[in-house]
């Protein structure tokens with residue numbers, strides 16, 4: 001098969017870095033605004049898309065939190081998740097570990113139950129419809145304080161058997177992982193996995209803190225870890241999975257040009273890099289678009305793409321048996337090419 005898009009689409013893969021609120025496409029934003037009689041500051045879908053021009057993470061976050069205001073009911077969260085899973089399934093995603101930001105909703109008066117049950121309904125539907133499995137990762141907003149994170153974990157208590165782990169997202173610089181050491185310790189003590197955004201805009205020191213203070217199982221982004229050789233060695237030696245998001249890096253100006261993306265340097269260094277879409281509705285592409293963007297810009301081989309797909313399963317929170325089943329599916333796919 002010569003067409004790279006066809007090859008990458010057919011390649012079984014997992015998506016490990018996806019903010020479900022960041023999959024809210026302008027069309028659905030518009031439809032939900034109408035359904036819920038919520039005023040939005042845009043006259044058309046085109047106007048919304050035209051506003052998606054960012055020079056740094058905070059520009060994006062401001063518009064992303066504003067967009068989430070149209071999400072009001074369980075049905076809205078279910079429809080949001082369903083739209084993402086339908087799109088992901090079309091991209092050959094077999095398993096997804098999705099982030100959600102409960103505080104973005106509870107702070108607007110939307111109960112945790114509405115958010116969680118809506119998303120879980122979408123997840124069940126995706127498994128029935130596409131055989132696509134998924135897990136939920138509850139993210140704490142790092143621009144808020146530790147008490148707010150503890151309140152959120154308490155609100156999540158009845159759902160903890162359906163939540164795989166906790167994460168840390170939002171404005172990175174000025175909000176180091178150390179601010180959340182105690183909540184991560186509590187969450188890990190409850191048996192939850194731990195992930196954190198670090199080294200996206202923040203310095204390598206934040207990645208060190210995520211490792212040493214939050215004891216993360218997976219590192220979200222991690223681009224700036226490459227600035228520190230000792231840190232890179234630590235990540236390689238511990239087999240830490242990095243959830244890398246090329247189009248996000250480009251749109252948020254973490255890199256100036258996609259041709260400067262470090263994913264092949266990461267692979268060459270021995271890092272367990274994976275490819276993900278982060279906030280696809282805002283950054284102009286789903287997971288296959290992200291693979292293809294770096295494949296083209298950095299001359300990745302098919303072998304590299306297979307490595308990235310394999311890493312997405314080995315870095316997932318699936319059981320060993322489930323990981324082995326997906327890796328066998330990748331082998332069978334490659335043999336059939």
Ligand SMILES: Nc1ncnc2[nH]cnc12
Pocket residue numbers: 019022057169170171172197200248278279
């Ligand atoms: N790329 C990103 N970095 C930090 N917080 C986020 N929330 C949604 N997308 C994010």
Ligand SMILES: [Zn+2]
Pocket residue numbers: 017019169197220278
């Ligand atoms: Zn992210």
